[in-house]
Amino acid sequence: MTSDERWIHTPPRHSATFDAHAIAEIHRAAATGIYDIRGFGAKRKVPHFDDLLFLGASISRYPLEGYREKCDTSVTLGTRFAKKPITLKIPVTIAGMSFGSLSAPAKEALGRGASLMGTSTTTGDGGMTEEERAASSLLVYQVLPSRYGMDPDQLRRADAIEIVIGQGAKPGGGGMLLGQKISERVAKMRTLPQGIDQRSACRHPDWTGPDDLEIKIIELREITDWEKPVYVKVGAARPYYDTALAVKSGADVVVLDGMQGGTAATQDVFIENVGLPILAAIRPAVQALQDLGMHRKVQLIVSGGVRNGADVAKCLALGADAVSIGTAALIALGDNHPHLAEEYKKLGTVPGAYDDWHEGRDPAGITTQDPELTKRLDPVAAGRRLANYLSVLTLECQTIARACGKSHVHNLEPEDLVALTVEAAAMAQVPLAGTNWIPGKSERGW
Amino acid sequence: MPTIDLGAVPLRELNAALHALPADTNETHWKVINPRGKHAIAVGLDVPVTVEVEGSVGYYCAGMNKKATVVINGSAGQGVAENMMSGRVHVKGDASSAAGATACGGLLVIDGNASARCGISLRGLDIVVKGNVGHMSGFMAQAGNIVVLGDAGEHLGDSIYEARLYVRGTVKSLGTDCIEKDLRPEHVKDLRRILDAAGLPDVSPTEFRRYGSARRLYNFHIDSIGSY
Numbered sequence: 001m002t003s004d005e006r007w008i009h010t011p012p013r014h015s016a017t018f019d020a021h022a023i024a025e026i027h028r029a030a031a032t033g034i035y036d037i038r039g040f041g042a043k044r045k046v047p048h049f050d051d052l053l054f055l056g057a058s059i060s061r062y063p064l065e066g067y068r069e070k071c072d073t074s075v076t077l078g079t080r081f082a083k084k085p086i087t088l089k090i091p092v093t094i095a096g097m098s099f100g101s102l103s104a105p106a107k108e109a110l111g112r113g114a115s116l117m118g119t120s121t122t123t124g125d126g127g128m129t130e131e132e133r134a135a136s137s138l139l140v141y142q143v144l145p146s147r148y149g150m151d152p153d154q155l156r157r158a159d160a161i162e163i164v165i166g167q168g169a170k171p172g173g174g175g176m177l178l179g180q181k182i183s184e185r186v187a188k189m190r191t192l193p194q195g196i197d198q199r200s201a202c203r204h205p206d207w208t209g210p211d212d213l214e215i216k217i218i219e220l221r222e223i224t225d226w227e228k229p230v231y232v233k234v235g236a237a238r239p240y241y242d243t244a245l246a247v248k249s250g251a252d253v254v255v256l257d258g259m260q261g262g263t264a265a266t267q268d269v270f271i272e273n274v275g276l277p278i279l280a281a282i283r284p285a286v287q288a289l290q291d292l293g294m295h296r297k298v299q300l301i302v303s304g305g306v307r308n309g310a311d312v313a314k315c316l317a318l319g320a321d322a323v324s325i326g327t328a329a330l331i332a333l334g335d336n337h338p339h340l341a342e343e344y345k346k347l348g349t350v351p352g353a354y355d356d357w358h359e360g361r362d363p364a365g366i367t368t369q370d371p372e373l374t375k376r377l378d379p380v381a382a383g384r385r386l387a388n389y390l391s392v393l394t395l396e397c398q399t400i401a402r403a404c405g406k407s408h409v410h411n412l413e414p415e416d417l418v419a420l421t422v423e424a425a426a427m428a429q430v431p432l433a434g435t436n437w438i439p440g441k442s443e444r445g446w
Numbered sequence: 447m448p449t450i451d452l453g454a455v456p457l458r459e460l461n462a463a464l465h466a467l468p469a470d471t472n473e474t475h476w477k478v479i480n481p482r483g484k485h486a487i488a489v490g491l492d493v494p495v496t497v498e499v500e501g502s503v504g505y506y507c508a509g510m511n512k513k514a515t516v517v518i519n520g521s522a523g524q525g526v527a528e529n530m531m532s533g534r535v536h537v538k539g540d541a542s543s544a545a546g547a548t549a550c551g552g553l554l555v556i557d558g559n560a561s562a563r564c565g566i567s568l569r570g571l572d573i574v575v576k577g578n579v580g581h582m583s584g585f586m587a588q589a590g591n592i593v594v595l596g597d598a599g600e601h602l603g604d605s606i607y608e609a610r611l612y613v614r615g616t617v618k619s620l621g622t623d624c625i626e627k628d629l630r631p632e633h634v635k636d637l638r639r640i641l642d643a644a645g646l647p648d649v650s651p652t653e654f655r656r657y658g659s660a661r662r663l664y665n666f667h668i669d670s671i672g673s674y
């Protein structure tokens with residue numbers, strides 16, 4: 001070997017384990033001493049609805065005419081105990097997102113868009129704003145561990161009540177709203193000093209466990225004279241047992257949120273490493289309802305990474321009654337839009353990757369309390385965009401349902417589906433495409 | 447005076463009857479007999495009436511109360527007067543955990559002891575406990591006052607925000623970011639107001655020590671990491 005040859009290297013080779021992101025995170029951690037906090041949902045790839053396909057009609061199944069034959073999309077929620085169940089015209093509802101994490105015009109826009117389509121919106125941590133109540137024909141009021149803004153008058157003004165046990169992005173975690181977003185109005189609504197970094201409780205202050213939850217639900221029903229549907233929202237962790245316990249506790253509706261579900265602010269490590277992908281959670285939840293004879297009597301709403309009408313149809317085919325959207329709704333309002341590329345660049349990011357929703361500097365005026373930025377969002381125009389998007393979700397879902405021969409989107413069923421991967425086949429409990437093999441199917445059926 | 451026998455009348459009817467009362471009702475004094483530890487008695491009231499419960503109650507009695515006076519001639523289960531907004535709740539016996547949780551206004555008086563997490567996430571209510579309070583009382587309390595004539599258990603005022611804690615007896619230990627603070631004249635005055643409202647004119651405010659937030663954890667700082 002000549003002395004020159006000694007210095008010839010193989011080309012630079014990146015480690016699959018220590019990839020660019022892992023290395024950047026180590027540098028960031030070493031520089032700052034604090035974990036990364038961000039918004040959005042899990043960004044890692046997990047088995048998802050893309051891994052499922054519908055079979056469509058064939059000789060043994062006949063389809064419905066696309067534009068002529070009816071394919072109903074309505075969903076009634078709260079038929080178990082509530083004197084006044086609510087009916088959504090479409091099987092898509094807007095998830096709970098707090099005023100505080102979102103600007104007042106963004107909350108109003110969500111209400112406007114949902115109302116145009118005959119569906120509901122949901123409050124969030126920090127209570128109900130007048131804007132969203134006025135803009136939402138159907139508004140679900142969340143009862144969260146923090147109880148920020150919890151007010152019996154607002155409870156009475158709500159159309160349904162949602163007790164939040166957990167969120168898919170952070171099952172077992174509490175809320176977080178950093179100082180930049182604790183404006184005077186937000187602070188007042190939450191009875192907190194302005195500008196503090198709010199870390200809210202992860203457990204409810206006045207109950208623990210399913211036996212207590214049952215009593216809490218009774219209290220809320222008594223306060224509202226048994227009128228309103230009571231939902232229980234859980235992050236996807238132990239969906240079979242959580243669903244069974246929610247039913248046992250007296251819920252009218254179970255809301256199940258998968259790990260890809262959005263958040264306004266959570267530790268990245270939490271978002272990416274805790275909880276189940278929604279694909280893996282729906283069947284066990286449905287199984288619990290079926291085992292208890294409660295499927296379709298207690299309704300199931302699922303969320304976490306729903307993007308298009310095919311996703312909606314797949315959730316329904318797996319047994320859900322409706323889906324809920326957070327991230328997609330914000331995107332429909334204008335979040336991460338390419339026309340903001342210049343502004344995102346100033347924030348060190350690009351359209352499509354912006355996730356610093358906790359910082360309150362959102363150029364789209366959605367995840368901010370900054371008065372100037374907030375003004376950028378026109379609630380009427382943004383509401384219209386959301387309505388358009390919800391309309392497309394519904395039309396797409398109907399397109400698939402009709403192709404499968406269904407006169408109601410609820411008639412979609414697991415038999416209509418196959419999976420492209422072994423993992424998805426196991427999680428969704430549908431056969432691997434072209435086979436009759438459902439991996440891991442036990443005698444219990446799940 | 448309307449008397450409701452919960453041994454015979456379903457709870458739902460009691461609460462519905464109380465909710466149906468107009469603000470200017472003449473039926474201003476109600477008696478509830480045979481509560482037998484039932485949960486959610488007299489919840490969600492929104493009128494200035496008095497409801498007297500003859501016996502002990504289960505969870506969430508007087509929950510989310512507004513304007514009404516609820517007197518419990520017995521002990522109360524978990525979460526008595528939770529999220530109360532205004533009015534007055536008086537427990538003649540002891541109270542279980544989370545008494546006055548997240549409550550925003552009014553006065554809660556407990557003649558006996560209150561268990562763990564009394565005044566958890568408090569948001570403006572005044573609580574007077576004539577006996578002792580259990581561990582983690584005043585946890586994350588945001589506003590309002592907790593006045594304890596007896597002793598306080600472990601981790602008093604853990605992660606407290608702007609609520610004020612006054613204890614006449616001993617404190618087993620203080621929670622994270624909770625410290626003893628000076629009892630200044632404005633506190634003596636405020637304490638006098640609360641004690642008078644609770645019918646304790648003979649108790650002197652100066653016998654109490656005051657505890658509250660050191661405000662060291664209001665904004666995240668890397669050097670505080672060991673405190674979380």
Ligand SMILES: Cc1cc2nc3c(=O)[nH]c(=O)nc-3n(C[C@H](O)[C@H](O)[C@H](O)COP(=O)(O)O)c2cc1C
Binds near residue numbers: 095125
């Ligand atoms: C900005 C933002 C704020 C949120 N705030 C709340 C909240 O206050 N309470 C809650 O239960 N969930 C909250 N969530 C979670 C949503 O309710 C929902 O579970 C999730 O967004 C659904 O998943 P998806 O974003 O993939 O559609 C929030 C989500 C986002 C994106």
